[in-house]
Amino acid sequence: MSIALTVNGRKRVVEAETDKPLLWVLREDLDMPGTKFGCGAGLCGACTVHLDGEAVRSCQTLIADAAGKVVTTIEGIAANAIGKRVSAAWAALDVPQCGYCQAGQIMSATALLKQNPKPTADDIDGWMSGNICRCATYLRIRAAIRHAAGLPAEIVDAGQPSGEQMA
Amino acid sequence: MSKAAILNRRSFMVASLAGGAVLTLDASVVLGASAPGAQPDVLNAFVRINADNSVTIGAKNPEIGQGVKVMLPMLIAEELDLAWEQVIIEQTDADEKVYGIQTAGGSSATPRNWLPMRQVGAAARAMLIAAAAKQWGVDAATLSTARGAVLHKMSGKSLTYASLAKAASAETPPDLAKVALKDPTAFSIIGQSKVGVDVPKIIKGEPLFGIDMRLPGLVHAAVVKCPSHGGTVVAIDDAAVKAIPGVIAVVAVNSGYVPLGKSDTVLIVADSWWKASKAREKLAVTWDDSAVRGFSTAGYEKDAAGLLAHAPQTSLFKAGDADAALANAAKVVKADYEYPFLAHATLEPQNCTALFKDGKLEMWAPSQSPGNGRAETARVCGIAPEDMTIHLTRIGGGFGRRLLHDFMAIAGQAAKALPGKPVKVLYDRTDDFRHDFYRPAGWHRFSAGLDASGAIVALKDHFVTFAKDGKPIRAAEMAATEFPGPVVPNVDYGVSYMATNLATGWLRAPTSNAMAFVFQGFLDEVAEAAGLDLPELMRRTLGASREIPGGRVPFHTGRARGVIDAVCKSAGWKGRETGRGFGFYFSHLGYFAEVVDVTIADGAVKVDKVWVAGDIGSQVINPINARHQVQGSAIEGLGQAMLGQKIVQETGVVTAENFGDFALMRMDGVPREIAVEFVKTDFPPTGLGEPALPPVIPALANAIYSITGKRHRRLPLEMI
Ligand code: FES
Numbered sequence: 048m049s050i051a052l053t054v055n056g057r058k059r060v061v062e063a064e065t066d067k068p069l070l071w072v073l074r075e076d077l078d079m080p081g082t083k084f085g086c087g088a089g090l091c092g093a094c095t096v097h098l099d100g101e102a103v104r105s106c107q108t109l110i111a112d113a114a115g116k117v118v119t120t121i122e123g124i125a126a127n128a129i130g131k132r133v134s135a136a137w138a139a140l141d142v143p144q145c146g147y148c149q150a151g152q153i154m155s156a157t158a159l160l161k162q163n164p165k166p167t168a169d170d171i172d173g174w175m176s177g178n179i180c181r182c183a184t185y186l187r188i189r190a191a192i193r194h195a196a197g198l199p200a201e202i203v204d205a206g207q208p209s210g211e212q213m214a
Numbered sequence: 215m216s217k218a219a220i221l222n223r224r225s226f227m228v229a230s231l232a233g234g235a236v237l238t239l240d241a242s243v244v245l246g247a248s249a250p251g252a253q254p255d256v257l258n259a260f261v262r263i264n265a266d267n268s269v270t271i272g273a274k275n276p277e278i279g280q281g282v283k284v285m286l287p288m289l290i291a292e293e294l295d296l297a298w299e300q301v302i303i304e305q306t307d308a309d310e311k312v313y314g315i316q317t318a319g320g321s322s323a324t325p326r327n328w329l330p331m332r333q334v335g336a337a338a339r340a341m342l343i344a345a346a347a348k349q350w351g352v353d354a355a356t357l358s359t360a361r362g363a364v365l366h367k368m369s370g371k372s373l374t375y376a377s378l379a380k381a382a383s384a385e386t387p388p389d390l391a392k393v394a395l396k397d398p399t400a401f402s403i404i405g406q407s408k409v410g411v412d413v414p415k416i417i418k419g420e421p422l423f424g425i426d427m428r429l430p431g432l433v434h435a436a437v438v439k440c441p442s443h444g445g446t447v448v449a450i451d452d453a454a455v456k457a458i459p460g461v462i463a464v465v466a467v468n469s470g471y472v473p474l475g476k477s478d479t480v481l482i483v484a485d486s487w488w489k490a491s492k493a494r495e496k497l498a499v500t501w502d503d504s505a506v507r508g509f510s511t512a513g514y515e516k517d518a519a520g521l522l523a524h525a526p527q528t529s530l531f532k533a534g535d536a537d538a539a540l541a542n543a544a545k546v547v548k549a550d551y552e553y554p555f556l557a558h559a560t561l562e563p564q565n566c567t568a569l570f571k572d573g574k575l576e577m578w579a580p581s582q583s584p585g586n587g588r589a590e591t592a593r594v595c596g597i598a599p600e601d602m603t604i605h606l607t608r609i610g611g612g613f614g615r616r617l618l619h620d621f622m623a624i625a626g627q628a629a630k631a632l633p634g635k636p637v638k639v640l641y642d643r644t645d646d647f648r649h650d651f652y653r654p655a656g657w658h659r660f661s662a663g664l665d666a667s668g669a670i671v672a673l674k675d676h677f678v679t680f681a682k683d684g685k686p687i688r689a690a691e692m693a694a695t696e697f698p699g700p701v702v703p704n705v706d707y708g709v710s711y712m713a714t715n716l717a718t719g720w721l722r723a724p725t726s727n728a729m730a731f732v733f734q735g736f737l738d739e740v741a742e743a744a745g746l747d748l749p750e751l752m753r754r755t756l757g758a759s760r761e762i763p764g765g766r767v768p769f770h771t772g773r774a775r776g777v778i779d780a781v782c783k784s785a786g787w788k789g790r791e792t793g794r795g796f797g798f799y800f801s802h803l804g805y806f807a808e809v810v811d812v813t814i815a816d817g818a819v820k821v822d823k824v825w826v827a828g829d830i831g832s833q834v835i836n837p838i839n840a841r842h843q844v845q846g847s848a849i850e851g852l853g854q855a856m857l858g859q860k861i862v863q864e865t866g867v868v869t870a871e872n873f874g875d876f877a878l879m880r881m882d883g884v885p886r887e888i889a890v891e892f893v894k895t896d897f898p899p900t901g902l903g904e905p906a907l908p909p910v911i912p913a914l915a916n917a918i919y920s921i922t923g924k925r926h927r928r929l930p931l932e933m934i
């Protein structure tokens with residue numbers, strides 16, 4: 048059936064079976080592969096998007112349940128002020144290793160800072176524990192969230208790059 | 215590995231040159247397949263100079279998150295004397311004739327490429343200097359380079375590389391073996407932290423990974439695999455599946471694991487992967503798995519216990535007379551250790567995209583070892599290797615899983631069945647867990663004898679592992695020189711074998727990820743019996759600084775001691791203390807010693823901090839990435855030990871379906887800090903993808919013991 052929704056500020060209409068997960072509508076029907084498939088079972092967080100501003104696992108969100116709603120994905124997260132700060136922190140701290148989980152991590156981190164602008168270390172750990180990073184970039188995810196929140200680094204890491212960036 | 219052995223590795227590169235000329239060098243100066251005149255100037259296979267004086271550098275190895283896509287170009291850029299801002303990094307295709315070995319495995323990229331990639335940069339620089347010398351009519355020896363320009367100091371003249379590139383590409387490439395390399399004190403890129411080249415794309419969600427491949431007319435395949443490894447298709451009833459709108463084909467294929475001519479996998483190809491995946495429930499396949507249904511975890515455990523009760527079937531290493539020495543020892547320590555099968559669980563599930571057209575196969579493959587992937591795909595698909603083109607995608611985690619190429623073989627057959635249609639094959643998480651190439655389980659029965667001074671005078675290990683045709687299967691072997699065998703006077707390492715139907719493979723730090731736990735755990739017990747702590751037992755056992763025989767390469771006792779001393783100093787190690795554990799291991803040419811601090815509260819073990827000291831030789835090429843590799847390795851090792859990770863098999867079938875059955879480390883289990891230091895030594899630089907992982911596991915087990923007083927001799931650790 049025909050389903051209308053707003054994705055990253057754009058109105059979209061998709062033809063899809065009602066039980067198709069939003070994840071696969073994004074990846075296959077809307078040609079937006081930034082949102083990743085990791086487990087298909089709500090266990091890894093790789094597919095995290097925002098639905099009406101809330102972080103959801105898009106593999107567990109049927110497209111029928113996204114009808115008429117506002118979806119934000121990694122492709123559009125920098126249009127949001129907090130998302131932009133989070134993405135910038137990810138780049139500044141060189142968070143990704145393989146990078147596969149990072150779209151979901153950024154989406155979860157942005158949702159955290161939206162509702163808790165100055166999270167404690169335990170807040171961060173608790174909130175982010177739905178997102179698996181198989182490469183284990185966790186120390187930098189923590190640091191990048193603090194950085195984006197304007198909080199001092201928990202651990203002063205002597206080797207952190209100081210504004211030295213790849214061209 | 216000795217210095218000489220590494221230095222001689224340079225002969226691995228093949229020489230070929232872009233402009234049609236073939237270098238007589240033993241390294242490649244290719245420069246891609248550029249059409250003459252139509253492309254910016256290419257100085258060799260790795261270096262292309264663009265009109266705006268930016269320089270495109272080819273990154274030849276697959277990027278799995280280990281940072282090689284930045285590291286190898288750093289080596290070239292350094293010797294080419296570029297400013298890093300000029301560098302544009304481009305992933306090359308897979309073509310070992312042009313680029314040399316392109317494997318992401320064994321932490322081998324650094325030792326293999328440290329000299330050759332620098333020589334490639336230096337050769338290109340020499341050609342630019344030669345071109346400038348001709349243009350100015352001066353002696354090349356009077357010229358220097360900096361930040362992408364050739365300079366003539368006497369006259370103050372300078373020319374950008376871009377303005378010299380065309381002339382330089384006509385120069386005869388120098389002999390790579392003789393080209394002058396920079397003195398390390400002059401490095402301006404090597405040793406400086408460079409962030410990941412794809413990070414800007416990753417944070418925007420741009421397509422990069424194999425799973426993201428898009429092509430016009432792309433169709434999608436979901437897999438139905440015989441639940442038990444080694445079973446094959448008897449009959450397929452696909453009528454209901456084919457009736458589903460959008461389903462294009464049902465194809466029986468061979469993953470490469472069963473004999474050619476048989477099938478162990480059925481593909482449903484549709485216009486959407488989600489549709490193909492959903493259609494699986496309508497597919498009825500009759501399998502013949504009668505030969506493999508008998509394999510189970512419980513069966514292995516029973517058989518291992520039976521084998522351990524007897525003498526080993528074969529001897530692995532013998533020195534002196536271990537039995538006599540044990541009989542005369544002042545103290546004897548005995549213990550059994552074991553570890554389970556493990557899955558890789560890369561976060562990006564296995565996938566591959568392929569197009570078969572006009573008798574040629576084109577692939578977009580997240581492969582860690584595309585040379586082997588080409589050979590395996592050719593074998594299983596019946597295609598000549600030279601009729602294949604392989605493009606490398608960024609890879610969402612490797613850990614050794616993608617060194618084996620079931621996904622390429624399957625995609626090749628799917629493409630062959632549907633000529634002209636690009637097909638993407640994608641496993642779901644359950645397929646991925648159940649059809650991995652697992653780290654094999656193993657069992658060890660130890661006894662060690664100490665003399666009155668506390669020195670180890672005898673060591674016996676009966677290792678039970680898996681074999682086929684009398685040889686250990688992949689990653690199931692143990693080195694005859696496993697430490698401390700070579701330095702103990704009376705040793706008896708024996709092995710017994712059993713069979714499994716599971717495919718096994720290399721998991722990050724293969725064999726070492728298990729042996730470190732087993733040997734360093736047992737040695738902590740031995741140390742305690744000797745009235746020592748493990749670092750001190752290690753120092754005494756290592757003895758004077760020297761090279762002794764190692765697995766594939768010699769083991770340097772002085773380097774081992776260096777990292778042991780360093781980590782003890784940093785961590786403030788004061789001997790046996792409650793809440794601390796130590797582990798050391800040498801693997802993949804890297805020496806690592808680690809200290810883990812734990813607390814136990816409310817019945818749960820918490821890792822508070824990890825200290826790591828590593829010796830990877832004279833140079834850490836990219837310090838920020840080096841730290842990331844070490845921290846990630848340590849966390850992965852903790853996850854293996856703490857979270858119950860174990861692949862369980864019943865009636866031939868792996869039971870794990872998803873991350874609920876095989877937990878990966880999550881943020882709430884990660885220590886607050888992992889402090890990393892490198893001990894510099896005068897040895898050629900070596901790799902970092904793996905060697906920091908193994909020692910963290912025994913360090914953790916030993917730390918928990920220090921609190922509970924109960925030895926943990928089995929992985930995964932029982933967490934209180
Ligand atoms: S893919 Fe949705 S949570 Fe893993």
Ligand code: FES
Pocket residue numbers: 143144145146147148149179180181182183184279561610611
């Ligand atoms: S960066 Fe590889 S899974 Fe997170």
